[in-house]
Amino acid sequence: MACATGVEIPAGERRSGYEFMSRETRAMQDDDVTNPGMLWVLDGEALWNRKDGSAVRACADCHGDARASMKGVAARHPAWDAASGRPVNLEQRINACRTARQQAAALAYESRDLLALSAFVALQSRGMPAAVAIDARTRPYRDAGRDTFIRRQGQLNLACAQCHDERWGKKLAGSAIPQAHPTGYPLYRLEWQSLGSLQRRLRNCMIGMRAEPYAYGAPEFVDLELYLMWRARGMPLEAPAVRP
Amino acid sequence: MTSRRDFLIAAAGAAGGIGLATVSRPARATPAAMQDAIRKVTGGAPLRSGRVKLDVPPLIDNGNSVPLAVAVESPMTPSDYVKAIHVFTERNPLPNVVSVHLGPRAGRARLATRVRLADTQTVLAIAELSDGSYWTDSVQVVVTLSACLEEVQI
Amino acid sequence: MARAVVNVPAKVKRGEIFEIKTLVQHAMETGFRRTQLGEVIPRDIIRQFVCTYNGVEIYRAELHPAISANPLLTFSTIATESGTIAATWTGDKGFSVTQSARISVV
Numbered sequence A: 001m002a003c004a005t006g007v008e009i010p011a012g013e014r015r016s017g018y019e020f021m022s023r024e025t026r027a028m029q030d031d032d033v034t035n036p037g038m039l040w041v042l043d044g045e046a047l048w049n050r051k052d053g054s055a056v057r058a059c060a061d062c063h064g065d066a067r068a069s070m071k072g073v074a075a076r077h078p079a080w081d082a083a084s085g086r087p088v089n090l091e092q093r094i095n096a097c098r099t100a101r102q103q104a105a106a107l108a109y110e111s112r113d114l115l116a117l118s119a120f121v122a123l124q125s126r127g128m129p130a131a132v133a134i135d136a137r138t139r140p141y142r143d144a145g146r147d148t149f150i151r152r153q154g155q156l157n158l159a160c161a162q163c164h165d166e167r168w169g170k171k172l173a174g175s176a177i178p179q180a181h182p183t184g185y186p187l188y189r190l191e192w193q194s195l196g197s198l199q200r201r202l203r204n205c206m207i208g209m210r211a212e213p214y215a216y217g218a219p220e221f222v223d224l225e226l227y228l229m230w231r232a233r234g235m236p237l238e239a240p241a242v243r244p
Numbered sequence B: 001m002t003s004r005r006d007f008l009i010a011a012a013g014a015a016g017g018i019g020l021a022t023v024s025r026p027a028r029a030t031p032a033a034m035q036d037a038i039r040k041v042t043g044g045a046p047l048r049s050g051r052v053k054l055d056v057p058p059l060i061d062n063g064n065s066v067p068l069a070v071a072v073e074s075p076m077t078p079s080d081y082v083k084a085i086h087v088f089t090e091r092n093p094l095p096n097v098v099s100v101h102l103g104p105r106a107g108r109a110r111l112a113t114r115v116r117l118a119d120t121q122t123v124l125a126i127a128e129l130s131d132g133s134y135w136t137d138s139v140q141v142v143v144t145l146s147a148c149l150e151e152v153q154i
Numbered sequence C: 001m002a003r004a005v006v007n008v009p010a011k012v013k014r015g016e017i018f019e020i021k022t023l024v025q026h027a028m029e030t031g032f033r034r035t036q037l038g039e040v041i042p043r044d045i046i047r048q049f050v051c052t053y054n055g056v057e058i059y060r061a062e063l064h065p066a067i068s069a070n071p072l073l074t075f076s077t078i079a080t081e082s083g084t085i086a087a088t089w090t091g092d093k094g095f096s097v098t099q100s101a102r103i104s105v106v
Helices: A023-030 A037-048 A059-063 A090-102 A112-123 A139-150 A160-164 A198-208 A219-231 B004-014 B031-042
Strands: A079-081 A086-088 A187-189 A194-196 B047-049 B052-055 B066-072 B082-089 B096-101 B109-115 B121-129 B134-143 C004-007 C017-024 C046-053 C056-063 C072-078 C083-091 C096-105
Touching (some): A037 C017, A059 A090, A198 A219, B066 B082, B082 B109, C017 C046
Parallel strands (some): B047 B134
Antiparallel strands (some): A187 A194, C004 C017, C017 C072
16 A cells, blocks of 8 residues: 655744634634633643542642643653553543542543643643653654554545645645644634544544544554654644634 | 535535535525514614724634624713624524623723634624614625534534 | 633723623534434523623623634723622523622722
């Protein structure tokens, strides 16, 4: 099966999806008062301080003030997790903490609480450069993610790279094709009229390619997230971003 | 007549189906329905142009959230002020968008919000003044179809 | 509980016009969408917004399904005295949220 070339966008040409948006949509992201994503952040802050699970423990009981303890955490994820022996994304890290430390039930992907907590944690890395650690343990997973990115798939026989490496800046119907950097998640998408995770967006893309999307939390998605974060290395995080 | 949105859906389908084909097409308001809705507010009083400035970006990223602002020239004094501002659309499923009621305490006769626009269409704002006069402004907005639609998630 | 934000400047001069920005978490389900199985999703929207300044109404809005999810309303008022700006959103299925902000008039 033919592959897209997978030639990386040079660092100097990397553009956040923000730069492809209209002035009005940028303004919506720029003003915390009118950015609807901040409503989820407020929820997340309340959850951070709420005791939960049979351990009757709040995130704050171990981690203290998130402004200090969670600074840079979202910028480093997906990150190696010794317990599961593979990289985990931010949502999985939050859920691991819930089940092991709070002895609470894991939160479902796209549930209001998981979006709220991940938005609150991700906000603490706003402006910090994406910096996932690629080493002997994580490299194979990043490479697997890159394979997914450049592999043609679905009934349309398209690879992610064909749009986002090779045709960014062009138009698909009325919309600009961005470079697919994951630096704003979870983000408020106007099409969703809600906050959503990176995996929701990736599932959208796969459905658009008429491929069978992986399940939420699938290792293939986490590998792809790792590749995308590595591909966006150095770019500032902007969660909760706003996108069309 | 084929609207731009219909055309883009058809074109996207022909190009290989980016975007789902299950976009529902509810009955939409018509210019006549909008005129009816306007009559309910004005009681048939004449609409004058001027004094009202309706601001909607001419080309927008997504019809689900379009910034809309209305500003009305008025001294906003107890004897001369704007009582209400109404916004209507011609081709949304319903003609009414929002009505706000204010008075001299507002200082400025302004409204800013975000609205849904189902299609390329005319958006119209009406200001109701304390002297019983009605003033209006309208704009044409081009709504393009998002490339990657998603099924409704409940 | 739905989150809501009422944003005003912390301090304003008496007689000055200041801006009030309000935002509330609500899907504003239009009643025109259908599920993948073709069933209409019932309308569930905020119908009314009222803003008071020390208990006196200064701004009221009637909302329709064309207002975007998580409604934003921005407007202004004249600073008269220190006190509370309170916003209340009410709607379908008994929805009612009130959020307020303190304003200090100097």
